[in-house]
Amino acid sequence: MCISAGDAAFSGTVLYCGRQRHPEDGGLIHVLGYQNTAENLAGGPNAMLLHLPTRHLTPEQFISVGSDDDVLRRMVDAVAPPEVETDGMDWMDAGPEPVVRVFEHDVYTVLLADDPGLIPAALHRVPWKRRPRLKPELLTFYAERFPDHAIALCCFDNADAKRAKPLLVWYQPHDPDRLTVPALDSHTGGAPDLDADVPVDHWVLFSSDEAPSDGWGAPVAHPERMRHRLRSFLPDRVVGRYYGDGQTLRNGDFGIRHHDLLAGDLDRVERRRP
Template sequence: MCVSMDQAEFSGTTLYAGRLRHDMHGLIHVLGYQNTAVNLADGPNAMLLHLPARRMSRANFISVGRSSDVLSRMVDAVRPVGAGTRSDIALMGWDDDERVEVFDHDIYTVLLATDPTLLPAALAQVPPHRRPRLNPLLLEFYAVHYPGYPIAVCCFDNAEAAQAKPLLMWYEPMFPDRLILPALDCHTGEPPDLKGEVSADHWVLYGTDEAPAGWGEPVAHPPRMRHELRRFLPDTVMGTYFGERPLPNGGFVLSHSDLLTGHLNRIRRLTSAARRPDNLSARWGRSGPEAGNGQAVGTGSRDRRQQQEAARVTSGHRRHRRQSGNRRGDVCPAGGRRA
């Protein structure tokens, strides 16, 4: 699930949210994102992700190098038996004099900004073959609904389905005890409909370095993985698959305490913007983001077993199938194309 600057199709999405204390950066969150993308526009395109981070720079993007299967290994760890298969970092503050950074990452040229309205001025730095048309209404949507959130615009141009290497990044979180995954959905280039429902085809994965003994499923990381990458990754994960029914449009949120106890049934859809911490109590009250503006999504029989065992993830979703997406040109109130 993501938002695109123009017509596109995304499928097979994997999202990862991790929480850990890094030896250099302190308490951080790690975000992983991967999908298969097809550009249906007449020219270059881009996907947009708003990030629940206090600050971001290109130094927060982690190169996976040859470990392009880093997220698929996590999926393999939690996938039910019998299901199909699918197959040098430094802490830097934000420079207020340079509010947009432009850099290459795998198949993308990334524009990273604190204010989406500043993106048009930096577009000339994107190579022509990846330079999309920017919809002012879409940029205004993010400025209004996600003020203060860093936004990553990942520009690409591939006419055929191509699975990029995972986007993996770390950051100081706005909400340390809430694991928030950006998952707004609209694939037409128009602003998303925050009141609509969308189709899904993705795995949602979680990790934490505070997991008790016996928690989750072990991940088979390759023994020769670079230390610079491995120290950002979990030993064990929990996760669930969404794809059998429409979901409210928005992101995912799960409290760290619920993650530690294995209650993935308490994942909520964040159907309106989560404000920065200085506005947290006014927006959500005392209970955090799953109170007031979150909707339960449920994960079937997987949750009952998690409540019983609180250490393992199994799945009630025995079928891993993709739902058919909308035709090109559908507007986002109908959910856009599937993610």
């Protein structure tokens, strides 16, 4: 269900990717939503790693859900069958120098790295109770398989894992016409086995502000009291599908081309490997 720095068990994962214009400057962006239930088996601090198809992330791109910690739950409710139980802005050529930013977000201490090789030297900035031990092979995997991807290392301790709110972050994607959500699986702290078939327990959700207004997707019931900034990054309608109930899939991320999404053809969702 995700990549962890140490032994862990994950379930009830909800993944969301939406394509839209930034509410302030109008640039084309993707919005990623991520939530799961984690059981930390590492006997100490742990972390989950997320790779995003963008060169650069800043803490300001993480969107606080505040008291609206059911934003992804509402998207699932919109598309779930009743019988299912459910837990373009251009880059400058040179770009910023690779750095690691460390900040607090909900129950996580997050390290944002433009280069995963910079993470070990920044771990001392994580509070000791959340500071995981990282295997070199895991960071080597990301450096080799996901060049030009931003890496988010979300550090947590045993008590925090069960009460985490959804992560919501916007970014400028490498390919605006391919929507991807991170779903590589390895819960031992080592690099994932790309040839393995792994169990899945995922709701995978997508949206686009270019979707047809008539009959596309399912409406999401956002509360009227929701803060304006948060609402501006959330969709009116979504499509989605549940992968689970004992199902296994080849290890990889989920993705769909934008034109297939606009057609509402979820059979074109791909399991993608780096």
